[in-house]
Amino acid sequence: MTHRLPLVPLVLALALGVGCSTTTPADAGPQEVAAVQLTVEGEVTKIDTPSRLITVRGPEGNEVEVHADDTVRNFSQVRVGDRVTLDYLRSVTVDIQPAGSAEPGAYIKQKQDIAKTGERPRVGAAEIVTVLAPIRAIDLANNTVTVEGPRGNVVTLDVVKPEHRARLPQLKVGDMLRIAFTEAAAVRVTPKGG
Template sequence: MTNGKLIIAAALVCLANTGFAQTEAPVTVKSEPGKVTVSDTVKTTSTVVGVEPETRTVWLKDPKGKVVQVVVGEEARNFDQIKVGDMVKAEYSQALTVSLQKGGAPLTANETQTLDRAPAGAKPAGSASREVTIMANVTAVNHQSGVVTLKGPQGNSVDVIVQDPEQLKRIKKGDQMKAVYTEAVAISVEPVAGK
């Protein structure tokens, strides 16, 4: 597993399983003829209530008082900068854009990743992002059920349901669908106010 995938997976585990107070913006849907984008962001904030340098363990407390123990990997720089009272902020965003294309482009699947971490001596922080772009052929359209069958670059077929009747009217067998999925996570440690 690449570092970017590992960091994103770790962030998802932290955000989803710790039960920390989360502020969620509602899922945003933007639609225009032949294109739709769905996106959302989750943010969390917690306070460092304990640090054990020997084991690189940090205890974090959410605003509701729940405490969780996190072991910080060696790849995270500046562990020694983390102090009791520091605030840990995390933000996870994801978006999916699907657009209708008229046929002719090669079927593709591409992925790019970025990874960034704090410079030496600074408070620990980092971010990771990933973008996956897939071009698939429309092999069937059922206008009664709303099911569109797509064939991807590796030959696999997937049925998707198009709920918007106006969008469904535009889709024809032989068209192509381009899907772009992006996700990003940013984590930062901020010092206690006044320190």
């Protein structure tokens, strides 16, 4: 039976319910990347210091009230008229790792960047979830690859792109499909006129 799963649900299907390690395997080989990157800017129009609320007007005139929790250091430096920039990235990277190059499983890596005392307010965070699933079968006639997820769940994937189909004969049972899902966001405040 062949399951046709989009990439993000595939990551979830392979990793769901699995304890994740924080050690991520090293890169090796060509990768396929799909990414969406978005940047939105706005202007601070109102600050409620006791409640730590900032009102930001977006590029189309809409206003959003945002609560700056205690992780937002140097809140007192924010002024009406300052520019707030949000950068957001979501990507999926897929590649094949040679058999034995890493331990199959699910891995999670988190990074955080918070302004130090005295710096302009900023905060950034990234999370990378990586799943290494061993290849259990390769069907050249039907252009499919069957992988085993960390919980032992087996998923058969259709190989659709011609360039990927051309690489199927080079794969071996035991090689690993690696899927890395990255989500990152960063917010920074720039002084008015800066």
